[in-house]
Amino acid sequence: MQIEKICVVGAGNMGHQIALCAALAGYKVKCTDVNPEILQKAEQFAETYLPERVTKGKLSEEAARSARANVSFTIDLKEAAGDADLVIEAVLEKLDLKREIFARLDKMCPPVAILTTNSSYIVSSRLADITQRPGKVCNMHFFNPVLVMKLVEVLKGPHTAVETVEAVMEVARRMGKIPVLLQKEIYGFLVNRILSALRREALYLYDMGIASFEDIDAAVVHGLGYPMGPFRLMDLTGIDLSYYISMERYQETGDPAYKPSPIVVEKFVKGEWGRKTGKGFYDYDD
Template structure:
């Protein structure tokens, strides 16, 4: 365990925050969690239960360790309580810069002076959030990739004032929770691998929305090519289609290129509350999606 970080607080415990808190707890850290919706942590962990069962070949922790780790996370009803004595605070609230700035402002006011503040944002550089705090030198991006699936890597990127000490502490900490740090040397929207994944998402969403191919054939192709247990549409369902939409909008708002705008058909699904695994329906239906059936690749 890294000796500079002993206690970690996670703020926002939906799909990703709940996984970050659990993973961190599995690796022996004291973890507290806060969400404006107090039931979010338990609900999110339950929702991904079936996913954990079908984890890939390289789980970071076993299912048993995962369950025990989740039980040890202290869910707090007040933000102040969750932040007490924290050395590292990881924010995983919705992908909206205004919300993140507001959350960072509150965290900054309540967290110990020593605490490093990180955002798990999938696309927003910390440089757009750090100004909401009085400690930009202690702010950074730490972007996780669905640790419940065993994707053991984390993008790390600093802001305009992040000190080398903060960065190196964050980098060392990532290794202590069984993950490989993907270091971003110069600010870029989407960090390291997430930008690659985003290029794939943009392409397949347009192929689907414009009716060129059946989304299942794209997923089949991906699964055969990569030997993964799901393709891009299955992955997007697991992330949450509302989250995907918000991320795509961050890129669109940056470029204003119509090609970067997520398709209206995706927005229509969100309006129908078809958000993927978390609402039981997205591109596939859950908990038993077609891509998990033994004959999916042969169909």
């Protein structure tokens, strides 16, 4: 199907950049959020980001003007989604909220519209059943920061039609992304599964007293060629987040492999959550 109009629901960390990325690719984009301040911030971001790219010589003035004209912001979900060909939902990671939004979108959107979720962990089969169009529902998972990161994970649920994933992969390509297709749904998708396996092993080695976290990071950077070691990355994404994700998974599965490691629990309790608190595994003076 021909996709021209995209609606992005949720203008937070991910949504505002997904909207801009789609606008830069020539799609007509409507971005919506329940919070007017977030929506205003998203619009301000577009106002400053595009001219900055022009100044840096990364974007022509014409392309910046056209991208700005392609994206609009509204608090009204019906106005944003009513004529969309594709919806990308990027609201908080809460199943009940996403289900409620999918039910509303299903009633508001044209019957041919595709509904996707940018969720990091919730597979679309947990959302598709609330709609009358399960064949047109799938995951479209972008990476942070969206304007920089190339990868998009597209997940085909058991309910998803082949044409739906093909159309979504094509949109990702037109946005300059590299889409990868997961033929089946799986918790954590590709990247987060591989990352958590690496993180689990790094934490195990540290907790066993085999090496310092600095040396484990150095081994991963200089031995595997990764841009950043797992401890520095945890500081960046937030040790609190690592704790919550492990805890939730542990409670869900009962599998001790997911139990937060002692050092993560210690840092979590002390409030040493990484960059955002000024201290995590490393110290951040700034």
